[in-house]
Amino acid sequence: MGALITAKENFHAVSLSGGKDSTCLLLLMIERGLPIDAVIWADTGMEFPEMYGHISKVDEHLYRERGLHITTLRSPKSFEYMMFDEPKQMFRASYSILQDELFNYMTEQGFKGFQRGEYGSTAEHLTSLQYQIKQDKERLEKLQQRIQKEQVKYEPARHISKTLNEIDGMGQKTFTGKMAISKEDYSQLTALAKEGITSRAEIKSLEQNANYYRQKYFDSANALERMKTKYNELKEKCKPFLEALEHFPEVAKLFTEKVRQLFSFKEEQQRAEKEAREKERQERIKARRNKRDMER
Numbered sequence: 001m002g003a004l005i006t007a008k009e010n011f012h013a014v015s016l017s018g019g020k021d022s023t024c025l026l027l028l029m030i031e032r033g034l035p036i037d038a039v040i041w042a043d044t045g046m047e048f049p050e051m052y053g054h055i056s057k058v059d060e061h062l063y064r065e066r067g068l069h070i071t072t073l074r075s076p077k078s079f080e081y082m083m084f085d086e087p088k089q090m091f092r093a094s095y096s097i098l099q100d101e102l103f104n105y106m107t108e109q110g111f112k113g114f115q116r117g118e119y120g121s122t123a124e125h126l127t128s129l130q131y132q133i134k135q136d137k138e139r140l141e142k143l144q145q146r147i148q149k150e151q152v153k154y155e156p157a158r159h160i161s162k163t164l165n166e167i168d169g170m171g172q173k174t175f176t177g178k179m180a181i182s183k184e185d186y187s188q189l190t191a192l193a194k195e196g197i198t199s200r201a202e203i204k205s206l207e208q209n210a211n212y213y214r215q216k217y218f219d220s221a222n223a224l225e226r227m228k229t230k231y232n233e234l235k236e237k238c239k240p241f242l243e244a245l246e247h248f249p250e251v252a253k254l255f256t257e258k259v260r261q262l263f264s265f266k267e268e269q270q271r272a273e274k275e276a277r278e279k280e281r282q283e284r285i286k287a288r289r290n291k292r293d294m295e296r
Helices: 020-031 049-066 079-085 097-108 128-168 185-246 251-296
Strands: 015-016 038-042 071-073
Touching: 015 020, 020 049, 020 251, 049 251, 128 185, 185 251
Parallel strands: 015 038, 038 071
Antiparallel strands: none
């Protein structure tokens, strides 16, 4: 694959990464008859075999439709040298100008309810894994707050349940089989019985609340333990990647991009297979209908 790029007044070049977005853009430009003078693709020398196969198919389609081949760019230095051996200047990128332009544009367009980021901030965007860990920590904190809240509600209901158990334990059985209670217990029981006539419904409600909040407390405690386990497992699984991201950020980002491209390619294949199956099914239905019409 290769092409000679010539200078002209209006030159239309398409940058192709091999991912779903740039591939879709190129195919739409071909389909809609938009001008294309060159399609440029950068080969790092460390692409997956599937990527080279994909670029080859795109090149064949481009040549068949427009008579052009993809122009492949390669660095005279190897990818390994540029990533690991070539001296690099360490710096922190600033997004201050971009933040100003975005804020001014959104304001001019009439958007409200947002603020520009803090001036002079050196905060960086979180990676997807760091963001997931941060979200897990927030969920753990919310679960702990819920457990404390449910515990506060559960304690009064538990006290009521305890009082009811004490009432059930009043009195002693005599040798004749009858129940005998002390005068003090009798007075207390009579007072409680009178009170219970007017508040029986409330007592029943409190018993139900006690059971409800007891179950909520256990459910929240179990959910917290499961979340802690998942968080520790996720943290352990992410540890190698986070270390690689810290020491070799470019390699880690490249790896993530390659994995994303593979998943995108797989999704495209599955979608194409699904569409083909649906088309075949519709054709079979149409054939059966035509056959019934002919038999009539």
